[in-house]
């Protein structure tokens with residue numbers, strides 16, 4: 001599947017610049033098994049890179065200006081690397097400007113380059129196309145100019161680029177895009193950035209994504225608001241339990257004891273965070289034991305928390321999860337990513353996938369008049385150089 005994308009990107013580069021690329025980079029999107037809205041709350045997450053990618057082709061151009069072409073958008077921009085880097089109205093370019101800005105802030109030496117890229121990661125589906133864009137672009141510049149940047153720092157600088165654009169995201173998306181490994185999920189401790197790989201063996205179940213095909217525009221403001229509410233929650237906890245600095249060191253009862261000292265929203269967000277951090281630990285143990293029904297149950301619980309307490313779901317995502325919950329063949333289902341649209345992640349009994357896909361698509365169309373998109377994803381390697 002990705003061969004077509006890679007060939008398209010390389011031949012577009014050759015036509016545009018009359019030369020073959022010096023470096024070609026593959027940068028994946030990600031899924032997250034469990035641990036949602038927890039990366040910026042110092043918790044654990046369980047994501048993985050997938051086989052949906054952005055392909056970048058690069059060459060040095062011996063000037064101080066870079067030219068970048070987005071094939072899918074039929075758009076391009078040029079940037080003088082000596083100028084101050086600023087946000088523009090062309091939103092997609094800002095993620096890349098943000099990366100260049102990071103490199104300049106950190107004092108890395110690089111010159112002008114030409115770059116062409118193309119993607120098969122659906123945008124706005126909660127598969128983190130923006131992290132793939134930032135990290136793949138940065139990885140390519142690193143390779144082209146032989147910059148001494150460790151993989152984890154590629155992820156951290158990608159995250160800073162996203163903050164610069166305006167989304168105060170955690171580290172999960174960039175980390176999993178860069179550090180992903182074939183057939184492994186990554187348990188990341190988002191407080192220390194320690195991580196370990198676990199086998200992604202779902203035994204009798206297939207991992208399938210249902211894309212609601214909706215993108216409610218609240219996303220950026222609501223995301224930043226959730227972060228702020230969690231900061232408020234943890235500040236109240238600290239004031240009353242001075243030894244606790246993070247939700248992961250807090251019990252549900254401690255949060256409940258502070259119910260009257262928090263706004264209704266802050267209380268609900270805090271309780272969700274404490275419960276979700278515990279669920280990730282249990283989910284990882286269940287996966288290691290091959291207890292997929294236990295893992296699935298935790299995924300359903302996460303969805304309920306995201307919908308009722310964290311309030312980042314929407315009617316379309318709730319309908320998908322509620323419908324699948326009635327199905328014996330679906331062992332786990334939940335919304336995935338930032339929320340307000342995008343995908344659900346689902347574990348479906350092998351052999352039953354096609355029936356469920358067909359029935360859900362028909363019901364989804366009947367209910368919302370919207371086509372349900374479906375992705376069968378493979379857990380794959382993180383950002384890498386492509387060699388033919």
Ligand code: GAF
Nearest residue numbers: 036037169170171172337338
């Ligand atoms: C978005 C963010 F970018 C991540 O950092 C993470 O918080 C996620 O939403 C929710 O778990 O993808």
